[in-house]
Amino acid sequence: MSAFLQTIGKPGRSALLAAPGLLFFFIFFVVPLVSLFLLSLDKPSIGNASVQWMFETRNFERFFGRALYYEAAFRSAGLAALVSAITLLLGYPLAFLIAKTTDPRRNTTLMILVLCAMQLDMVIRLFGLMVLMGDVGVINEFLRWAGLIGEQPLALMYNFTGVVVGLVQFSLPFMVLSLVGVIQGINPSLEEAARSLGARRWQTFWKITVPMSMPGILAGLLLVFAISFSSYVVPTLLGGWKVVVLPIHIFQQVAELGKWQFGAAIAVVMFVISFVVMLIYQRAAARASGGRI
Amino acid sequence: MARSNKSMRREAAVPFILKFLATLALIMLLAPVVVVILAGLNAGDHLTFPPKGLSLRWVIAFFQSDAFLPAYLFSLVLAVITMILSTILGTTIALFLARAEFRGKQMMRAFFMAPLMLPGIVLGLALYLFYLSSGLGLVRTMPGLVIGHVLVTCPYVVGTVNAALVGFDISLEEAARSLGAKPFKTFRSITLPVISPGIVAGSVFSFIVSFGQFDVSLFLTPPDSNPLPIALYSSLRYTFEPTAAAAGIFAIFLVVVSMLITAKLTNLRKLANVNFS
Amino acid sequence: MTKERNKPVGLGRRSLLKGGAAAAVLAGPVSLFNINHVWSKDVMWDGQPFDAGGATIRINEWGGFWQEFMQKTAIDEFEKTYNCKVAYDSSFPWFPKYVAGGPKSPAFHMGNWNLNEIIKLGKVGDFFLSTDELKENLPNAPDCWDFAFGSGLGVTWGFGQYAHVWRTDLVDPAPVGFKSFWEERFDNKRATYITSNGLFMTFFMTAAAEFGSGPDDLKAGFEAMRAAMPMKISDFTGNMQTLVERGEVQMGVQWEGEIFLQMDKGISVAPLTWEKKPILTQTHTVSRYSDPMEKKLALALVNTKLDPVFQNKAAETFYLRPSNKNAKLPERLTSKGVTNTADALDGLWIPDWNWYLDNEDEIVETVNEIFAG
Numbered sequence: 001m002s003a004f005l006q007t008i009g010k011p012g013r014s015a016l017l018a019a020p021g022l023l024f025f026f027i028f029f030v031v032p033l034v035s036l037f038l039l040s041l042d043k044p045s046i047g048n049a050s051v052q053w054m055f056e057t058r059n060f061e062r063f064f065g066r067a068l069y070y071e072a073a074f075r076s077a078g079l080a081a082l083v084s085a086i087t088l089l090l091g092y093p094l095a096f097l098i099a100k101t102t103d104p105r106r107n108t109t110l111m112i113l114v115l116c117a118m119q120l121d122m123v124i125r126l127f128g129l130m131v132l133m134g135d136v137g138v139i140n141e142f143l144r145w146a147g148l149i150g151e152q153p154l155a156l157m158y159n160f161t162g163v164v165v166g167l168v169q170f171s172l173p174f175m176v177l178s179l180v181g182v183i184q185g186i187n188p189s190l191e192e193a194a195r196s197l198g199a200r201r202w203q204t205f206w207k208i209t210v211p212m213s214m215p216g217i218l219a220g221l222l223l224v225f226a227i228s229f230s231s232y233v234v235p236t237l238l239g240g241w242k243v244v245v246l247p248i249h250i251f252q253q254v255a256e257l258g259k260w261q262f263g264a265a266i267a268v269v270m271f272v273i274s275f276v277v278m279l280i281y282q283r284a285a286a287r288a289s290g291g292r293i
Numbered sequence: 294m295a296r297s298n299k300s301m302r303r304e305a306a307v308p309f310i311l312k313f314l315a316t317l318a319l320i321m322l323l324a325p326v327v328v329v330i331l332a333g334l335n336a337g338d339h340l341t342f343p344p345k346g347l348s349l350r351w352v353i354a355f356f357q358s359d360a361f362l363p364a365y366l367f368s369l370v371l372a373v374i375t376m377i378l379s380t381i382l383g384t385t386i387a388l389f390l391a392r393a394e395f396r397g398k399q400m401m402r403a404f405f406m407a408p409l410m411l412p413g414i415v416l417g418l419a420l421y422l423f424y425l426s427s428g429l430g431l432v433r434t435m436p437g438l439v440i441g442h443v444l445v446t447c448p449y450v451v452g453t454v455n456a457a458l459v460g461f462d463i464s465l466e467e468a469a470r471s472l473g474a475k476p477f478k479t480f481r482s483i484t485l486p487v488i489s490p491g492i493v494a495g496s497v498f499s500f501i502v503s504f505g506q507f508d509v510s511l512f513l514t515p516p517d518s519n520p521l522p523i524a525l526y527s528s529l530r531y532t533f534e535p536t537a538a539a540a541g542i543f544a545i546f547l548v549v550v551s552m553l554i555t556a557k558l559t560n561l562r563k564l565a566n567v568n569f570s
Numbered sequence: 571m572t573k574e575r576n577k578p579v580g581l582g583r584r585s586l587l588k589g590g591a592a593a594a595v596l597a598g599p600v601s602l603f604n605i606n607h608v609w610s611k612d613v614m615w616d617g618q619p620f621d622a623g624g625a626t627i628r629i630n631e632w633g634g635f636w637q638e639f640m641q642k643t644a645i646d647e648f649e650k651t652y653n654c655k656v657a658y659d660s661s662f663p664w665f666p667k668y669v670a671g672g673p674k675s676p677a678f679h680m681g682n683w684n685l686n687e688i689i690k691l692g693k694v695g696d697f698f699l700s701t702d703e704l705k706e707n708l709p710n711a712p713d714c715w716d717f718a719f720g721s722g723l724g725v726t727w728g729f730g731q732y733a734h735v736w737r738t739d740l741v742d743p744a745p746v747g748f749k750s751f752w753e754e755r756f757d758n759k760r761a762t763y764i765t766s767n768g769l770f771m772t773f774f775m776t777a778a779a780e781f782g783s784g785p786d787d788l789k790a791g792f793e794a795m796r797a798a799m800p801m802k803i804s805d806f807t808g809n810m811q812t813l814v815e816r817g818e819v820q821m822g823v824q825w826e827g828e829i830f831l832q833m834d835k836g837i838s839v840a841p842l843t844w845e846k847k848p849i850l851t852q853t854h855t856v857s858r859y860s861d862p863m864e865k866k867l868a869l870a871l872v873n874t875k876l877d878p879v880f881q882n883k884a885a886e887t888f889y890l891r892p893s894n895k896n897a898k899l900p901e902r903l904t905s906k907g908v909t910n911t912a913d914a915l916d917g918l919w920i921p922d923w924n925w926y927l928d929n930e931d932e933i934v935e936t937v938n939e940i941f942a943g
Contacts, residue, residue, distance in 0.1 A: 013476060018389035021382035021447075028440050029408060032423035036415070047694025049422055049670045068935055090321065093314035100307050108556045112549050115497075117322035119505055119548040120329060121522050123529045124541040127332065127812065128325030131342040134818045135758070155758075158802055165321075172322055177494070181456070181566030201308055215459070219452065219567040226409040233507050241764055241803040241941040247412035252934060254418055255663045256766040258694060267415045274410030278403040281569065289459075339835060340812070359638050422670050433628075433659065512667065516628060516657035527633025527660045530806040532831075534635070 033271075040264035047258040059265035069249060069266070076245040077273060079160075080229035083167045087224045088217065090168065091175030095216075096209070098176065099183035111180075118173040122166075126237045129166065133157045158240025166238040167228045174227060175220040182216030183209065214288035222281045229274065246270050326545065333538035340533045355539040364524035365543060368504050371435075371520055375442040375503040380496040382443065383450025384488070390451070391458045405451045406569050408444045413508025417441060421512045433515045441509040446502050449567070450495030456568035457491030493559050494566060501548060613862045615869040617709035622654035627867040630667075631682040633660025636888070643883050644874050654867055663766070665691065673697045676857035680868035682875075684768040685721055685853050689923040690930075692723045698855040701725065707869045710876035710894065715915060718876075718893035721853065721923075727875045728852040728890035731918075732772050733841035735814055735824040735832070748780050748844045751821055752797055761802035761813055761822040765934045769807070772848045773823045774933065775921045779846065786925050788932070795940045803941055814839060825850045827889035830906055848919045852890060 015022075035051055042054045044062070063069045094114070101107045120128070132138050133156035140153040156162060186209060194204045210217075228234075232247035239245075246266055253263035307315075328342060333352065337345030355361050390402055408416060420441050424431040431437035461484075469479045507522040514523050521544060525537050631640060637660050645656050659667075659678065665687050667677040673695040681688075691697045701719040705711045708725065711718075718726045736745055745753070751760055763770040774795070775785040782790020802819055804810040807828050813819040815837055829841040854875060856868040874880060881892035886900040892910060899910050908914070926933070 014385070014389045014392045018385040021386040022389070024382055024440075024443070025386075025405070025447075028420065028423070029444055031427075032416075032419040033411075035423060035426070036419045047669045047691070049666075050426070050672075066935075068939055090314055090318035093311040094318040096311055097307055097315040104556075108552070111556075112552045113319060113323060115501065115552055116545045116548045117326055118501055119544050120326050121505065121525050121541050121544060122507055123522070123525050124329050124537055125325050126809070127340065127533055127538070128328040130812065130816060130818065131328045131332075132324055134816060136817045169322060169325065172318060176318075177498075178567040181490070181494075185566075205308065205311075215456075215568060216566065219456070219569055222406075222569060223409070223452075223567060226406070230410055230412040231508075232412050232414050236764075236805060237809075241938070242943055244938055244942055247414060250412060251414055252766065252938075255414075255666045257930060257934065258665065258669050258690065260666075260669070263415075263418075267411065267419075270415075271407070271411060274407065275403060278406055278410070278569075279399075282399050282403065285568075339815075341815075359641070360634055418666065418670075421667065425670055425675075433657075511661055514659070514661045516659040519633065519660065523661050524633065527637070527662065528635060529808045530662070531632065531634050531636055532808045533812045 036264045037268055039261055040268045042261045044259060044261045049260045059262045060269075062262060063265055063269060068244075072244055072246050072249055073269060073273065075243065076229055076247075076270075079163065079167070079235075079243065079245060080225045083164055083171060083228040084221045084224045086164065086168050087172050087175045088221060091172050091220065092179060092210075092213075092217070094172075095176045095179035096183055098180050114173045114176050117169065122170075122233045122237060125166070125169070129157055129162070129238065133162065133165065157238055159242045160239070162238040162240065163235050163243045166234040167231060170231070170234060171224040171227045174223045178220030178223060179213060179216040182213045186212045215285060218281055218285045218288060222278070225277060226274065229277075230270070329538050329541045330545070333535060333540075333542045335535050335538070337535075340535045340538060351535040351539040352542070354536045355543065358536055358540075360519075360524055360528055361521070361536055361540040364519045364521045365540060367518050368521040369547070371439065371442065372500050372504040374439055375446055376496050376499040378439065378443050379446040379450050379499040379503075380492060383447045383495055383499075384454050384492055386447070387451045387454035387458065387491075388484075388488075390455065391461075392463065402451075402455075402569060406448050409448045413445060413506070414511055416444060417509045417512035420444075433513070435515055435518070438510060438513045438515060438520075441513045442503045442506060445506065445509050446499035448569075449498035449502065450492070452567040452569050453495040453498065454488050454491035456566040457488045459568055461487050490559065491566065493555060497551070497555060500551060504544065504547070613865045615707050615866045617707075617873070619651050619870070620866070622652045622863055622867055624653060624655065625863045625867065626655040626657050627680065627864050627871065628657045628659065628678045629680045629682070629868075629871070630659045630662075630664040630678045632662070636660075639884075639887055644871070644880055648871055648874060652867060652870060656871070663687075668697060669694065673857075674859050676859055679857050679860040679864040680871055681855045681857075682852060683855070685724070685726075685851050685920070686768045686771055686923050686926070688724050688853055688855055689722070690927050693924075693927060696858055698723050699858050704856060704869075704872070708873045708876060710873050713878070713895050714876060714893045715895060715912075717915060717918060717920065721851070721920060724853040724855040725872060725876065725893075726851040726853045727872075727881065727893050728884055728888070729849045729893065730825040730827040730890055731843060732769070732776070732848040732850055733824055733826045733829060733843045734821055735810075735829045735839050736821040736842055737814065737817065737838060738840050739838035740817060740820050745821065745842055747842075748776065750842070752794070756821050758800040758802065759818075759820040760798060761804050761810060761819040762798070763810070763823060764803055764805050765937050767806065768850060769823050769825065771923075771926050772850065772921050774937075775926060776846065776848055785922060788929060791933070792936055792940065795937055799940065799943060801941075826906075826908075830889040830902065833906075834902060845917060846919055847917050848921055851920070 038051045038053065040059055041056060042052045043056060044059055098107060098110045101110060130137065134140070135153040139156060140149070143149045143154065191204050191208050194208050199207065230247060232251060235243045235245045235248055246269070250263045250266045253259045253266065331344050332340055332342055334347045334349070335341060335344035335351060336348035386405060390398065420437070421432065424437050431440065466479050466483050469483050470476070505522060506520065507526065510520050510523050514520065519527065521540060525540065528534065529537055631637065637658060649656055664678065664681065664683065668691055671677045676697065688698065701722060701724070704725050705719055734751060762773050774791050777794035778787040778791035779785040781794045802813065804813060807824065810819070810822050810824060811828060811832060814822055814832070826841050829839055832839045854872045856865065856872060860868060876894055878892065878894045878897040881894050881897040882900065884890050885892055885897065885903055889903060891908060897910060899908060
């Protein structure tokens, strides 16, 4: 055994070690996904979920032939991009604050606060947000009391804003956690050196800290994009059906109308978009780390 | 004065605008949490806000509930099993990706990220169909549900362990090996200390994502044993109850406890990091 | 019959591991494991309790509080009497699970749900026993009103009239009819449901009838939806309740049971009904191709739900009207003017689900566009 392990070498051993994981992904991810893709190439029918091996493109023609669907693709991607940007804007400062907090107690407290927000169930969160952001919610009541708005409430939920807020809340912890370690890992003497050379605090931040944390920024952006792009439950509960994204269309087609083939086709479109985004990320990440070394 | 205290000095280095945005982020994260906690401690008969006085009646109702308490415990077991499996599989995959050299390796990395990009409901539906047609006997079973959860949590472990491996010099392992260390010994004394923050971060992610998972569970949930998010959804479809908010409090409580434990085991700041490239 | 089912499982695993049969695996359940169930079509139940020998029956039924009630009121005792196990699946939607398995290997042996999805499945395949077959096998059937068997598929044990809920303390003057929903004062304070909810479907057909030539007047239906914007869209009734309670919504689409519940909770709401009485039903299905034992159990379980004592309790808890003639209404229903007499059923209208489902594609697409604004 030992001799065998010697001969296959390190990559061989790690492949052997990873074999269960690779097999797992093959059986439970590749096979189901491929069958879903095959399904998308079948004739559209109602209430039939088995693959017929037809290899035709009617489902995709329908997707790209009707604005309702292809616009939803742009909406989904745009929404995910916007949420990623906002999450970065809010998450970076928070991660920076946590990374620069050296008192272990305060540090742990901050981390726990970030993580426990992640664990608030979506359906219960809906109630919480209704209380805060509804037409007669805390925010609108306050604005009314302060005389900033009239009778007409600000529409904060059951629309695009609501979905963005919901997704930002849900994905912010992922962004923060992608960043804290990276910011923490930046050698403080670099920042101190810049300061001692007369750089202002902001200059140090922009010229040293941000570029150095680029791998974390990119990973966080990718994670948040993935989470927002694929979320079904947030747009459903908080969007008031004004933000019909691709996952909602898939759900409608399969669970409501019994059209597995068309639902599968939309899933394929989503998969392709995700893969492209993923490859863009890898390019960017390679450039970022290349620039650093 | 500030200079004498190193930590004070570094904290002072956080510019005001960043502090402001960080506070804004925290408020945004925590406001709904506070509302739900107060609603769960409501003394009134219904889910109202602001609460009509504070009491533990709904917390007690949660402990007596036939719907929520078993679901909470089921989710806990599910999340622990998922966490263990995901951590093992994800770590081995990340190590493999770090060491092996082959064409299309980047594509493969992207591939292990893919379960996060697909809507959980699609994954659930695809698995449901696959379980049915493969005859593996996984339809509506606990193992079937666990598989779905492992698929959506594994990418986090791959990402965090991979991040820990960035900059890790594989020649260190080679050196240890050439000095006669057995592969397992090398792994334990050289590799593991390097990747352990990644492993811990990955398992924390796995646990939390699994515990709160709704989308994947929807079509894979076994009869008679609902995970908490599904139980809450089925129940709140009918009516919003304060007991549900109380259940929410305990879900949050669980995170706090598990994070306190994690903090005891490792430095929380070091644990967080993800990388998919 | 468990053996019968185990066989293909082993086969499937072997062929999967071999990898050679991947194609067959992908081809789906129907073609691979087409178990011949024809013999189970003729199962009859004599109406007497029997020993099921520990068999498990899979059912789909609503979750949460509903499940707690069903367990306590019907299922626990049923399991004892029949020596069986009821596997309760409450994670809606069930429609895709039935579709994925196909009629020949039913996802559930018995179901309790709404007519729209039942009839939708009926259009797709031969999933369920017909009302006539059910009638023959259910001892409690003769005691039920005709409409319990009026839908072609399944048997209805409880129902409620469709209504609009409105806030009596916030709305003045009081709304006068169905069309009040469209008054300008309810802009953004009115609410309906997403298209997958049966209450939306009923709402759509009623609006088509009120504003157009009949419930099948598509154009009038769409026009009414357009005219109702801006409008809030809820996905389920619990959410609607909260919206109304918090005053986010002052008039919403609902069914009477939920409104009565809110009234008894002390919330200032009232139901608004009209001459045409569309109803929402709780309907049981029994899957045709269940194995004989499970099928007999399913029939027996359905029969317990047609029992007047059970229906009394359901009426007490959920404000559901009974379908059994002998069920006694609780005070909380009679106090709201509900009766269980033949003339109370006059004018009841079960929407034409067949028409709706034939047009569902177009309705869903168009209404998606309208709601999105």
